[in-house]
Each structure stands twice: as structure tokens, then as C-alpha cells.
Amino acid sequence: MTLTQSQPTVSLKLHPQQLPRRQSDSPLRVRDDLATPESAALVLEPGEFRSIVVELRHSWRSPLNLELVLEHPTDLPSGCFRGWHESDNPYQLGLDExxxxxxxxxxxxxxxxxxxxxxxVLFFYLPEDFFESEAAITGSRPRLTLEYPLQLRVYASLPHSNRRQLANFAAFGLQIRPQSLYLNLLPNIYQANDFLERFLKILEEAFDPTVRTSEMMWAYLDPLVAPKALLPFLAHWVGWKLDPRLSELQNRHLIRHAVNLYRWHGTRAGLRLYLHLYTGLPLSDRAIEIQEVFDRGFRLGETELGLDSTLGAGQAYHFTVVLRPSEDLEIDEPLVREVIERYKPAFCTYSLQIFPENS
Structure with a gap:
């Protein structure tokens, strides 16, 4: 008996990854001769993989050659269909690459x-910017299609035979929908409405720039990541004066540490931080060494003369700054002296020494 004399029974079942959570305002139109009582539907959101599982089985008395054919409209977005696979993990299959x-x-x-x-498993995918892409906005078609009727046909044939016949078919719809975060804020009864979701997406896109700006407000107030045009404002905010001799990154760090520099002004820790920010030397006692002299003065028996004075103790209120830069770091000595003069205690004197890093 040939297939033309007896129709083989072929079971075809479709299992969409997610059922539509809404009633479509424009139901899928399937040809009358191929219409099924219940057509599966797959909701595809740009930026997310969606799949539909196909189960196939026949009850013919001998093995059959079965062929699945996916029929789709000619205007289906290019690259939307990602092939037939045995695994249901698109990332493991590398479909995202x-x-x-x-x-x-x-x-x-x-x-x-x-x-x-x-x-x-049949996978479908659209890029995250599908609705904003130039092809979607300026295409030759008058409007963007959101509903695509697709059909799976099963053709059967005997082994070593070129004659085949249609054994079964199933229709399913591909619904392209934007993902709306606002919809999650509504009760479940409203989340099942397709029109409401698309309407909320319009408001979401309109307010999205403002929401994103408010969420990133901290970045505008951080001198390290704020736009360059805001640096004068941030410097004025903390009472700091931008130094044109320094790089933009150095000025950013100075603005960020301005409050701490004010707090530690006139101290050893504060001067070391100033020199670190101005010169780029590591913030360590080895790279930036500040030596202070604490002598007891000239002693005669129990009498001490010249304690913290010139007599016997050397220079009063004097300290030494020793810098040890690496070979690839050039130190601007006039700038260093200006920094020390500006931020040391007014009554102190100092001496500056610059040695190689390994000295």
C-alpha cells in the first residue's frame, strides 16, 4: 500500500515558550483552508529569545521520511528565525553570537x-533596538507589521521514494510586542490587555530620558565621571580653583578631594596628599617623605638652651621634603615648591630634595 492510497497518521504538537498574556486587537488571519480551531501564539519581545517546541510522531506501520517546512510571510524581519535545535538553551548554542x-x-x-x-526547538529573536532601528522606521512599507502568521507543514514519504504528500499542518502566530515595565505596576487584570501595554509603552518611551537622567544624577555630581563642561561648576561648588597647568584628570581628583584637603591643611598628611595629587607620585612614605627635626637643643648640665631655636637645635619649625620619582615620571620642581609654599604652615621653613626612586 502506498501513501497515496492511505493517509498516514502524523501527530504534530506545538508548545510556545510563553502563551500570550493578552487578547490581540487584530487576530491573526490564517487561510481558511489551513485554519485550525486553536492556533498557538508566540509573543516576541525585542532583545529576548523566544522559542516554540515542536513534537512530531507518526503511527505508520513502517519508517517514514518526514519533512517539516516553516512557511512565513515574505516581510518577516531578516534574522528573526534562528533555526531548528535540539537544545532549549539559546546561549549554550551560541545563538547570541x-x-x-x-x-x-x-x-x-x-x-x-x-x-x-x-x-x-525553533528559536526567534529580534535585536533590542528593533523598534528604534532605521529599517523599522524608514522602511518602504507604510506601517510596521506586528502580527505574523506562520505555518508548520509536515510532508511524509516512504524511504527511497520521491513522492511525498502533506500529512499534517499547524498554524501559529508571531506577535512582536515592546516590553513595558510600567505594566508590571498595574494589577493583573490590566496586564492582560494588549492595547494598554502598547499605550503604556508610548508613555514609558516619552519619560524614559528623564527617568534615566534622574537615576544617573550621581554621575553628574562626581568629578571623576561628570562631563567636562560641569567641572568649573563643581570646582566653584567646593571653592576650588582649576589649575590650567594640570591635566583634566588631575583637576578632577583635586576637586574630589578638595574637602579633605581643606580639613588637613597645614598637616603632614595634608601636604603629602597635595603632593600626590599634583605630581602623581604614589601616596607612600617612601615616594613622598616629609622629615621633621625634633632636637632637645644645647644642654649644660640640667639646663637646656636653644630648645626649638637656632642655638643648638638648628632651624626652628623646619622640615624637609624628599621626593623619589620613577624614571618615567618628570617632576616639575617650580610647581612642587609653589604647592609646598601654598599649603605649609606659614611660620615653617622647608628644604626640597629630589632623588631617583631607588636611592
Whole structure:
């Protein structure tokens, strides 16, 4: 008996990854001769992989060659269909890395034994900026299509035979929808409305720039990441004067540490921090060494003369700054002296020494 004399029973089941949570305002239009009582639907949100599982089985008395054919409209977005796979993990398959817009829309099961269920996963994907892309906005079509009717047809043939016949078919719809975060703030009864979700998406896109700006306000107030045009304002805010001799990054760090520099003004820690920010030397006792002299003066028995004075103790209120830069770091000595003069205690004197790093 040939297939033309007896129609083989082929079971075809579709399991969408997610069922539509809304009633579509424009139901999918499937040809009358291919219409099914219940058509599956797959909601595809740009930036997310969505899949539909196909289960296939036949009850013919001998093995059959079965071929699945995916039929879709000609205006289906390029690269939307990501092929037939056995795994249901698109990232494990590397589908997020490779785009193959010309994938084969046919899949064959040669010599499939009877009562053996075969399972394949069809993946669909659209880029996250699908609705904002130039192709979607300025395309030749008058309006962007959001509903795509697709069909899976099963053709059966005997092994070593070129004659095949349609054994079964199933229709399902691909609904492209933007993902609205505002919808999650509403009760469940409103989340099932497709029109409301698309309407809220319009408001979400309108307010999104303002929301993003408010969420990133901290970045505008951080001198290290704020736009360059805001640096004079931030410097004025903390009472700091930008130094044109320094790089932009150095000025950013000085503005950020301005309050601490005011707090530690006139101290050893404060002077070391100033020199670190102005010269780029590491903030360590080895790279920036500040030596202070604490002598007891000239002693005659129990009498001390010249304590913290010139007589016997050397220079009063004097300290020494020793810098040890690396070979690739050039020290601007006039700038260093200006920094020390500006930020040391007014009654102190100092001496400056610059040695190689390994000295």
C-alpha cells in the first residue's frame, strides 16, 4: 500500500515558550483552508529569545521520511528565525553570537520509526533596538507589521521514494510586542490587555530620558565621571580653583578631594596628599617623605638652651621634603615648591630634595 492510497497518521504538537498574556486587537488571519480551531501564539519581545517546541510522531506501520517546512510571510524581519535545535538553551548554542539570516526553513527526519516522538526547538529573536532601528522606521512599507502568521507543514514519504504528500499542518502566530515595565505596576487584570501595554509603552518611551537622567544624577555630581563642561561648576561648588597647568584628570581628583584637603591643611598628611595629587607620585612614605627635626637643643648640665631655636637645635619649625620619582615620571620642581609654599604652615621653613626612586 502506498501513501497515496492511505493517509498516514502524523501527530504534530506545538508548545510556545510563553502563551500570550493578552487578547490581540487584530487576530491573526490564517487561510481558511489551513485554519485550525486553536492556533498557538508566540509573543516576541525585542532583545529576548523566544522559542516554540515542536513534537512530531507518526503511527505508520513502517519508517517514514518526514519533512517539516516553516512557511512565513515574505516581510518577516531578516534574522528573526534562528533555526531548528535540539537544545532549549539559546546561549549554550551560541545563538547570541552568530546571526544567520538565511537559515534553512526545512528540517528532515529520515526513516523515522513509528511511535517515536521527535522534539525540535525553533528559536526567534529580534535585536533590542528593533523598534528604534532605521529599517523599522524608514522602511518602504507604510506601517510596521506586528502580527505574523506562520505555518508548520509536515510532508511524509516512504524511504527511497520521491513522492511525498502533506500529512499534517499547524498554524501559529508571531506577535512582536515592546516590553513595558510600567505594566508590571498595574494589577493583573490590566496586564492582560494588549492595547494598554502598547499605550503604556508610548508613555514609558516619552519619560524614559528623564527617568534615566534622574537615576544617573550621581554621575553628574562626581568629578571623576561628570562631563567636562560641569567641572568649573563643581570646582566653584567646593571653592576650588582649576589649575590650567594640570591635566583634566588631575583637576578632577583635586576637586574630589578638595574637602579633605581643606580639613588637613597645614598637616603632614595634608601636604603629602597635595603632593600626590599634583605630581602623581604614589601616596607612600617612601615616594613622598616629609622629615621633621625634633632636637632637645644645647644642654649644660640640667639646663637646656636653644630648645626649638637656632642655638643648638638648628632651624626652628623646619622640615624637609624628599621626593623619589620613577624614571618615567618628570617632576616639575617650580610647581612642587609653589604647592609646598601654598599649603605649609606659614611660620615653617622647608628644604626640597629630589632623588631617583631607588636611592
Amino acid at each position: 552568530e546571526v544567520q539570516p538565511s537559515l534553512e526553513h526545512r528540517y528532515s527526519f529520515p526513516s523515522l520509526p513509528p511511535e517515536e516522538t521527535q522534539r525540535r
